[in-house]
Amino acid sequence: MPNQFEFETLLLIGATSGIGEEMARQYHAAGKKVIISGRRIERLNRVKSELPGAEAIQMDIQALDSIPNAIGQAFDQFPSIDAIIIVAGQQNYYNFNSGQPPLVPGKGAPNTSDINSEITTNLTGPIILTREIIKYASSGPRGSKPFTLAYVTSGLAYVPVPIFPIYCASKAALHYFIVSMRAQLVDTKIRLVEIVPPYVQTELDSHHQDVVHAAMGKNTPPGQEVGDYVASVLQGMGKTDEDGKPPTLVAEGFPLIMANAWVNAFGPLAKNFGLKL
Secondary structure, eight states, rough: OOOOOOOOEEEEEEEEEOOHHHHHHHHTTTEEEEEEEESSSHHHHHHHHHTTTTTTEEETTTGGGGHHHHHHHHHHTTOOOEEEEEEEOOOOOOOOOTOOOOSSTTOOOOHHHHHHHHHHIIHHHHHHHHHHHHHTTTGGGGSSOOEEEEEEGGGGSOOOOOTTTTHHHHHHHHHHHHHHHHHHHHTSSSSEEOOOOOOOGGGGGGTTTTHHHHHHHHGGOOOHHHHHHHHHHHHHHHHTTTSSSOOOEEEEEHHHHHHHHHHHHHHHHHGGTTTTO
């Protein structure tokens, strides 16, 4: 059966670098109407200029009070939006144990501002975005049409790496938020998708790849090329089951193994709480 949630107009939140930028390029090449957003206006303009017909909206996911207006502006300006992917993310390495030397000089325990910044980007911002997106996606004539809301989490949401304590915790929290929202929206036309990337070569960790190698040694996974990874995401997002229903999870390789292990372990228990994992 055809995909009931095939979308035409996509808003990408966090599309000025890495996975988000590559998604913009590949969805644009696939013929979708693409609207990119991010806080760095010069990067927005650069990406937009390279994608004929694409649109751009400046949006700072850390400016929490500005999110409602930004989402309202997006839907008012582009009422045909029928899919949003939240890609924005922040990853930093820290050592909270003052009794041990940090992996790199100057990177011991984070200050309060560092903690707030990473949690806001990875968790609080996406939660507020979700609240505002649901208002528009479920109201009026739009509420009767299929709408896709996808989030980029991480394989580290399932199995953490100790050098990224805040990143792993915030992505794990986002994963559980998605599970809860999916249950709350089960009777609506909004489908929630969790995109779980492996280690991908992007700007996210370009400034601390040496730290990853120092901490993990021979266990350091090879970083996947971003273009290859995003191509697999587009393929996964387009898959359906025999009833034409789209996936709730897009993952491959080690992240898929971890996600399946989680579903198999906790799926039976989750049913007691009204959840289908």
